Amino acid sequence: MKTFRSDENQKEKKTQTTQSVNTKHTVKKKKKKIYSAKAKKDTGKLANRINVRMRLVAGLVAFCMAALVVYIGIRAALTNEVYERKALSQMNYSSSTLVAKSGEIYDTNMTPIAVSSRVYILIIDPKVIMETEAIDGRKGTLETTVKAIAQCFDLDEAALTNTITQSADKNYIRYVPEGWTSKKYLVTESQKEAFDALEKKVNSTEKKKETKTTQAQSMQETEGTSSADEEFESQEGAKIVGVWFETEYQRYYPYGNLASKVIGFTTKDSSEGIWGLERYYNEELRGTNGRSYSYIDSSKNLIRDVIEPTDGYSLVSTIDMNLTKILSDTASEWFYETDENGERVRTAKSYSILAMDPNTGAIKAMVTDTDYDLNNPNDLSSFYTDEELATFADNEVKSEEYEKYLEKEQEKLKEQAEASKEKADDDSSNTQDIIEIATASPYAAYLNAKGEWDHSAYPTTTDVQNEIWRNGIISNSFEPGSTGKVLTYAAAIEEGLITEDTQFDDSEGYLNIGRTMVKCHNYALGGCGIIDAKDAVAQSCNVAFMEIGKLLGPELFVKYQQLHNFGQKTGIDLPGEASCEGLLYTADQLGEIELATSAFGQCYNVTMIQMAASFCADINGGYYYKPYTVESILDQDGNVVESVKPTLVRQIISEETSATVRRALEYAVTNGTVYGVQVADRENGVKMDGYDFGGKTGTAQKLPRSEDKYIISLISAAPISSPQLVLYVVVDEYEGNDEDGSAPVQYLSGRLWYAIKDYIGLYSELDADVNDYDWQSASPSDDSMSGESLFTDSQGDEAALPVPPAVVAKEQTDAAAENPDENIIDPEAAIADPADANAAPDSNDVIDLPAQPAADANAQ
Template sequence: MVMVAGKLFHVQIVKHEWLKVRAEENWDREIPFGAIRGEINDRNGELIVGNQLAPTLYYMPSQNNEPEKVAATLAGILQTDADKLLKKLSEKAYMVKIAPEGKNISKEQADEIAKLQIEGLYTGVDFIRNYPNGELLSRLIGFTGYDGQGLAGIEYAYDEILQGTGDKIRLYTDARAIPLPHVDDGFQTGDNGATVELTIDVEMQKIMERELLQAMEKYDSTQAVGIIMNPKTGEILALASMPSFHPADYQDVDPSIYNRNLPVWMTFEPGSTFKIVTLAAGLEEKLIDLHDEHFHDPGYAMVANARLRCWKRSGHGHQSFLEVVENSCNPGFIEIGQRLGSEKLDQYIRDFGFGESTGSGIAGEAKGILFSKEAFGPVEQATTAFGQGISVTPIQQVQAVAAAINGGFLYRPYIVKEIKNDKGETLQSFEPEMKRRVISEETSAQVREALESVVANGSGRNAFNDGLRVGGKTGTAQKVVDGGYSDGDYIVSFIGFAPADDPELLVYVAVDSPKNSVQFGGVIAAPIVGRIIEEIAPLAGVEKRVDQLEKEYRWGDPITHRVPDLTGMTKGMVARQLHTYRIQWHGEGDVIKYQMPAPDSLMNVDDIIHVYTEE
């Protein structure tokens, strides 16, 4: 009796908690609450991807003897087949997850089912991804699958960080799933996923995607690409691929759309935007002088018995090397490439980051294709100098041009700014990473000067923006199909930056296979970049100034003039000025308080100056 009493004491008192835990492990049945996946935000904390409550139904067959009735009732609410549902409810399992019919149902459906108080039917909390901006950024952020796991884009690349463990309700039952009266149900708390904060600016992204969508519709193009970067840091402020899709409906689109993030995946001959690299190399090696050295372009260059033509068949004639850049003259850049020599040119190209991944961390990034040293003969050297015969990605071009204009520093492009826990505490932050210096500040200043002149006086004039000092370069590349050039099929592009003397914004746009227009980057892509820069400049704190290179007037351009300052004048004083401008008065007062357009801005001769005489 003493031994029995001792054993009982040991079991019931000493080992009580240990045995209870072991018993509960045999008794418990868990109803999971879906894990709260971390959010994806932009650089300013604006929500890009969040979560939306979506309940899921669970059923314990042993707790209900009328599965037919349950199936018939639920079928009407879930709008599904009752026989198919009955088969699922009749499974020999202690708990059945009613999926997909009862997974991620609406709150209204869940409320209606809860009112019925069906025995053995439980509602687990689950979540689906919520996209407040619809299709915005879809080819970058990707999507999650049926089980909430990241399958593409940022969702895939940062899946382990975004995933949470989820809460659970613990029900305690016997072997027949009958609830145990002497054990209280429990609740197990999980962990929420971490938030990924991108370098993206949502407002800039909206502007970029709107412009690309309009361009595709206007020119009936197959696809379009856009990137906005801070050239001083490598931060990507916008990254767009068109056509787009809604992440919640990814199964309804062709996989080639959601599997290809064009700014990092798409490779093509860059065309004339690549001439910036050749220009920077020639200036760094002091092989050309922009102002005091001249070059004659007859319309072609002979290289190893091959006639390489300029885009202007008649040639540009006698021109300075600054005009070579303004005119995007192919023979002039062939000359720069020949002065550099094959080894120097190849080295600069690789130093600027071509031929290797940029290390952006964006899934699916390609490396591009360069000529091997063995295959880099005189003709290949010449065509490479003006951007033909090699294959590069848009993000490689943006990285290289950023280095050419920011003082010569090659920064790694990056897309994630910070990772934070659900309390807002920073777990990891990402800073600008400089890879190497490729050219000097003196050379970079000359490149900026030349590219601003391209926009004011050359092939990029359609990107001119009064007061913002835009620099840039056009690109028109014939597409390669099955190893040969496709006749009449081009990718047109423009890469621009502002302000030209101290760049804060770098914008790249490429339109694939445009129609309904002359297929030149200066005609199609340059105006798009000009409009984007004008709209995003205030978002980046870039203000308009008066110290800019004036746009050269050419026949056919609209006649413009600077707006006079009329503020503070009376109607009589304005009349005595004998202005020929069209003026529209607003207000009952006599003294002008405000005017639009602002003083010293450009306006067409037929435009109206609106003056306001009252606040």
């Protein structure tokens, strides 16, 4: 029963469950129908909403796009120029200097003496070469181009190849061989022409191969082909590309060392004059460089703009190179003698020769024993031994080391002073510091008392270079000696204090000035006796001229020194002239002894150019002309743009006085101490008779007097009755054989006149201009005492000769009185003041000059 009930219950439950499921299913079906209808209604609404939103978004996007377009348009319009510049800056742009050609320098006969030769800078484009190499059918272009460059310019193939491959992304290289000291490699005109011909031949041959013509064979048959050319032509498809040249000019001096002190030279790139005319007329000669601008635009068009260079003007100088050559050769032959050992030795420390037109001031020649090769001015081997040059170089290194050492030590002292707050404001403590540092330094042996490098005792390479390069004829000062008597004589004649017949008593050979006995050069012979003024000039009588000095007095004597331009620059158109200001006494400084000695040419200083200009005025009628070296300036077409006329500064004496001076100078040659100027060849007894010479000798004792060293000189003119040429010859410390006093310079002057007489048209008044001469009957007189002191005090002891003012403890041969270093310059630096080509350079700017190229564009 129990089981039955249970089954019955289960059936009932099952039935209920089934009914419940059926009920739910029915409900679901009903709901589904309801939801389906509703969904259809909602879907329509959603589609409408989406369409609205899409329209809104599309409108918004359209609006934004329109706004962006408007914005871009406005922005482009406003910033077009900015963006254009940015675009152009990203394009391929280049610019290069077009070098102006410097004007030439001619002598007075229009012979070129300084010219500019066209040279070229080798430029290589590695990018073009490598890109061409990579093109099908152009394999071998790199090798062919390298071979062509190496063959034409004597360069190393391996080095060239390495440079090109290592710089394959570059379009521009100024090729410089490894180890080359210069910043560029210069190519001559002939080298460039050879390369251009080879490039044209190789490239045209390849073109003809491409067009399958036989013209290459025809060209080979007519022109001939070298083995190198055949090798180039064998490179199928290879070309020579990526090589071109920039034009430059190199200064060249056809006559080497002739007139070097006048012409001067330039920096290595010829952009700046350093000495002589090259420096003084730098602005006129150099011209103005041009410029080339080029770039590739967006359409790959080459846009090029050129500002053409303006070549420099040319100069026509007053210098006569024929005259210069004759004087130089003759003097050089005289300068050397053969000693007892058969060795060729110098006869003197130095010599200088100046030739001048007395009627205009035109300089016709300047010759010295240190005339240097203008094409290679750094070469000092002609003047010094290898050992001397090595010493100079060593001194250069040591002096630079000392400057660095001194700077370092001074910096230490400065730091110590600042730390201890004991820094002094005056210069005295600084000077004392330098002296203390110098004394304790390892360079003490090379320094002077001021703690500075002693350049006189330990010259450097720079010192000797500047000494060789500078023009001593205008920059060296010295006491003139008896040539100064011409001024004294002219002044006294002009003032009417004497006539040529005024007599003086030199019967004792000396004159007492205060407590000092001043002797005449004829003292040992009992003096010159009773002598008139004209004969006093001829015999160079010191006693007579001391008496003339008394008659003039300090005021008149100084007046005529100033009229003769002593103590002032002459204004010659060359750089580095000294004035000697401070090396002459003022009127209130001229005591009795100073006036007496100045009257016969001691105790004041002059330069050669000052003395020559003064002498010219005394013999040409009294007219003082400014010396000059350029007579005209030409434009690029050879037209005269400026003609330089002689500049008359003033008349310093009358024509009558000048005639009186000329008679005295002529008498000095025919009957006095200047007899030797007529001697053409002493050894062979050749004398020039009938020639109208006039002149005056000078023998001046150098400082310090105790060393007993002399400068001897002779200034002469011909024909003296109507002077056409003045020759001034100065010899420093003559050491030749068996000649004392001024005799050596007289014989040299005689040789010079004899050598040039035919060239300048100087003729004898006699039928024969060369005669046998008996040397036993006469010889040149002497206006010195061969080393014997002219001064004795009242006790009979030798007294010191007075010295020029401001030169106590100073060598009288300093380059420039107002600044001894005024002529030491920086060869690579620009002129101190471009507006003043004669501005004195700063002595602190001295540096080494880079090697000057010779005729070979790349000579090192």
